[in-house]
Each structure stands twice: as structure tokens, then as C-alpha cells.
Amino acid sequence: MVVKHVVHIALFAAIVAALGLMPPIPLPVIPVPITAQSMGAMLAGSILGARRGGLALVVFIALVMIGMPILSGGRGGFGVFMGPTAGFILSWAVAAFMIGHLTERSWSRLTLARLIAFNVLGGIVVVYGIGIAWLSLVSGVPIDKALYGSAVFIPGDIVKCVLASMIAMTVKRSYPVIRR
Amino acid sequence: MTLGLHLPGDSVIHRLPVGWKIGCLLLASTGLFLVSDPAWLALALAGVAILVIVARIPPSVMARQMAPALVILAILVAVQAIFASGREALELGLRFGALLPLACLVTFTSRVSDMIEFIERITAPLARIGFDPAAVALALTLAIRFIPVLFQLMTEIRDAQRARGLERSPLAFFAPLLIRTLKMAHEVSEAIEARGDPAPPDGPAGRSRANRK
Structure with missing residues (x-):
């Protein structure tokens, strides 16, 4: 693997980690500040592409696992992955890979609308699909009840998809990474 | 920190x-x-x-x-x-x-360092399918090293945008953060290569190919 790719992976993992340490960012219009960490998978995928984006989140997950308190709220360690909501964190790697794959495929004709669609698909459909399935499987709570319980977070996550896509489009214009 | x-x-x-x-x-x-x-x-x-x-x-x-x-x-x-x-x-x-x-x-x-050593050890057999355990350890240690650096960068950008009245604009925070991180990644990878790849894929030619990327 090219050294630069390893560095990209490591630095994006570090961004996702540092976002977990930052206080939440206030938003225009919406009164609730957002924890920006869950945008990490979307940004890594749509800026670095499938392989590097997915691996950046794998490295981030590995850092959490080996005991770095870098999930928002200062959580970390094996306890996170033995908890019932582990699927949501683990799904970030899959989401970043998928967003990256779709972004790479339409890189030369990428539009904001298209990128938002990719981020919704990866950042919401994949994340909630894996997260809810995991929750239901390990806790025995029926899947529909797990879905209702998680649904309150979906509107906020749609806002994050739009934001992440706008940010990635700006970065693409001034510093494109995927096909250089 | x-x-x-x-x-x-x-x-x-x-x-x-x-x-x-x-x-x-x-x-x-x-x-x-x-x-x-x-x-x-x-x-x-x-x-x-x-x-x-x-x-x-x-x-x-x-x-x-x-x-x-x-x-x-x-x-x-x-x-x-x-x-x-x-x-x-x-x-x-x-x-x-x-x-x-x-x-x-x-x-x-x-200890985190013991955990990294353990990961390096269990990923060693993956070398046979083209996976580099040294790259895994490098990615982990680099990421750990850069968490405080990026946290510092984030704090600086947030303060700068607050001074401009842009504290509620996520774009004004993330765009400079990501672009500066990508530039930093470029410098860091050049520094690593300048110090020498511990195991160049195929001698100096391999390294110059990596440089062109």
C-alpha cells in the first residue's frame, strides 16, 4: 500500500476521533447542536473513496476497541462493542465504504443531489439497517420496536447527510483526492 | 493531552x-x-x-x-x-x-501499546494475502499521534470562524479542516518517505512510484 494512502487513512481516523472530543457544533435554524462524529463516515467515504474511507473507519473502530475514549461522550474500549448499540458504530465502516464506492463510480459527473442520495443510502440506510438488526439480535427486542426507538435520530441524520455532502463538494472543488 | x-x-x-x-x-x-x-x-x-x-x-x-x-x-x-x-x-x-x-x-x-502489538501479531498471517501488518501498526500509531494535532487544529478553526461570526456555519468549519488535513497528509507522507520506507516494495523505483501518486 502506498505510504500516502496509509497517512490518509490514519489522519481521517484521527479526524473522526477528534470530532468526538469537540463539543457539539451549533447549527443554523435547528436549535439542537449536533455531535459531528457520525458525519465522519460520510466525509471519509465521499472524500477518500471506498477503500481509504472504509479503512479510515476501520482504524477508528480499532482505536476505540483498544481503549481510546474517542466516541462522543468520552466512551471507548471493549465495553462499547459488547453493548447493545455496537452495530451502529461498526456499521460506520461499511457505510464509509459504500458511500466511497458510489462516489468513486460517478466522480466525474458528481452533483450535490447525487452525493446527498449516496450519503443517505450509506449514512442512514446502511447504518440504521445494521444498527437495528444488531440491537434486535443481541437484546431480543423485536425489530419494529428497535426501529421506532431509533427513528427519533433520523431527522438529525438527514441534516448531517446534506451538510456532509455540501462539505465534500467544496473539498472536491479545491482539493480532489479520489482521482488525482 | x-x-x-x-x-x-x-x-x-x-x-x-x-x-x-x-x-x-x-x-x-x-x-x-x-x-x-x-x-x-x-x-x-x-x-x-x-x-x-x-x-x-x-x-x-x-x-x-x-x-x-x-x-x-x-x-x-x-x-x-x-x-x-x-x-x-x-x-x-x-x-x-x-x-x-x-x-x-x-x-x-x-495498555494501548500492548493492544497495538497484539493487533500487529494477529494480523501478521494476513501478509500472505497482500496485507501489510507494518502498515496496520503505522496507521494506528499515526492516528493516535494526530488526534491531539487535529483537535488543536479544530479548536483554532472554530475560534477563527467565531471571530468572523461564522460559528454557526458547519461549512466554514469543515472545509478548512479537511483541506488542511489533506495538505498535512501530503507533508507527512513525504516526510515518512524521505526517512526511508522500512521495506520498499521494489527498491528506489518503488518509492518513486509511490511519490508520484
Whole structure:
């Protein structure tokens, strides 16, 4: 693997980690500040592409696992992955890979609308699909009840998809990474 | 800025090799999902409590780390108690009640550096399918090294945008953050290559190919 790719992976993992340490960012219009960490998978995928984006989140997950308190709220360690909501964190790697794959495929004709669609698909459909399935499987709570319980977070996550896509489009214009 | 959940100590559990601890955790978690008798699950919970005492982990530290997961667990137990049965709710509560502190115990008693060494060791066989264990260790240590650097960068950008009245604009925060990180990645990779690749793929030619990327 090219050294630069390893560095990209490591630095994006570090961004996702540092976002977990930052206080939440206030938003225009919406009164609730957002924890920006869950945008990490979307940004890594749509800026670095499938392989590097997915691996950046794998490295981030590995850092959490080996005991770095870098999930928002200062959580970390094996306890996170033995908890019932582990699927949501683990799904970030899959989401970043998928967003990256779709972004790479339409890189030369990428539009904001298209990128938002990719981020919704990866950042919401994949994340909630894996997260809810995991929750239901390990806790025995029926899947529909797990879905209702998680649904309150979906509107906020749609806002994050739009934001992440706008940010990635700006970065693409001034510093494109995927096909250089 | 120090990071890491490790709590130094010299208990038996602290001294146990990391690989053993992770192995035991995996076995215990599998076991806890196979067992459904509340009596056995309660026994497992008591066993975990003894281990936590043996390792001298302060209960307050343990509680702080487990609190968010316990809130979710309490909700799930309530859902099961209402929609399924009391027994199923009890099983769920005991199972995760034992598993969560056990997993935290492994984290508290293990050094991050030992964990990285362990990951490097278990990923070594993957070299045969073109996976580089040295690259894995490099990615992990670089990421750890750069967390405080990026945190610093984020704080600077946030302060700068606040001075411009842009504190509520996520774009004004993320765009400079990402572009500066990508530039930093370019400099760091050049610095690593200048110091020499520990194992160049195919001599100097391999390195210059990497440079062109």
C-alpha cells in the first residue's frame, strides 16, 4: 500500500476521533447542536473513496476497541462493542465504504443531489439497517420496536447527510483526492 | 493531552497478557449468549464483580464509562418487560450487566501499546494475502499521534470562524479542516518517505512510484 494512502487513512481516523472530543457544533435554524462524529463516515467515504474511507473507519473502530475514549461522550474500549448499540458504530465502516464506492463510480459527473442520495443510502440506510438488526439480535427486542426507538435520530441524520455532502463538494472543488 | 482508558495497576488481571484477556472476553461473551438460565447469568455477574474488585478498578470510574450503555440497557429491559416477559427482561439485564463491566475491565487493565502489538501479531498471517501488518501498526500509531494535532487544529478553526461570526456555519468549519488535513497528509507522507520506507516494495523505483501518486 502506498505510504500516502496509509497517512490518509490514519489522519481521517484521527479526524473522526477528534470530532468526538469537540463539543457539539451549533447549527443554523435547528436549535439542537449536533455531535459531528457520525458525519465522519460520510466525509471519509465521499472524500477518500471506498477503500481509504472504509479503512479510515476501520482504524477508528480499532482505536476505540483498544481503549481510546474517542466516541462522543468520552466512551471507548471493549465495553462499547459488547453493548447493545455496537452495530451502529461498526456499521460506520461499511457505510464509509459504500458511500466511497458510489462516489468513486460517478466522480466525474458528481452533483450535490447525487452525493446527498449516496450519503443517505450509506449514512442512514446502511447504518440504521445494521444498527437495528444488531440491537434486535443481541437484546431480543423485536425489530419494529428497535426501529421506532431509533427513528427519533433520523431527522438529525438527514441534516448531517446534506451538510456532509455540501462539505465534500467544496473539498472536491479545491482539493480532489479520489482521482488525482 | 493524555488519551486512553488504561488504569495502571499490578493486579493479576493487569499482568495477564492482552491476548489472553481478549480471548477470555470472547469466550465469556459467547458463553453468556448461549446460557439463558437467570441463575447462571447471576452467577456470571457475581464472578465479574469479583474480577473488578481483584483488579481494584474504582466503582466510580467503572460507572462513568458504563453509564451511557446502562441507560440504553434500562430502556431495552423495560421494553422487554412490557412486551415480552419478566424473565426475558431479567435475562437481558443480567447478560449485559455482566458483559459490559467485563469488557470495560479488559480495557482498563490493558495498555494501548500492548493492544497495538497484539493487533500487529494477529494480523501478521494476513501478509500472505497482500496485507501489510507494518502498515496496520503505522496507521494506528499515526492516528493516535494526530488526534491531539487535529483537535488543536479544530479548536483554532472554530475560534477563527467565531471571530468572523461564522460559528454557526458547519461549512466554514469543515472545509478548512479537511483541506488542511489533506495538505498535512501530503507533508507527512513525504516526510515518512524521505526517512526511508522500512521495506520498499521494489527498491528506489518503488518509492518513486509511490511519490508520484
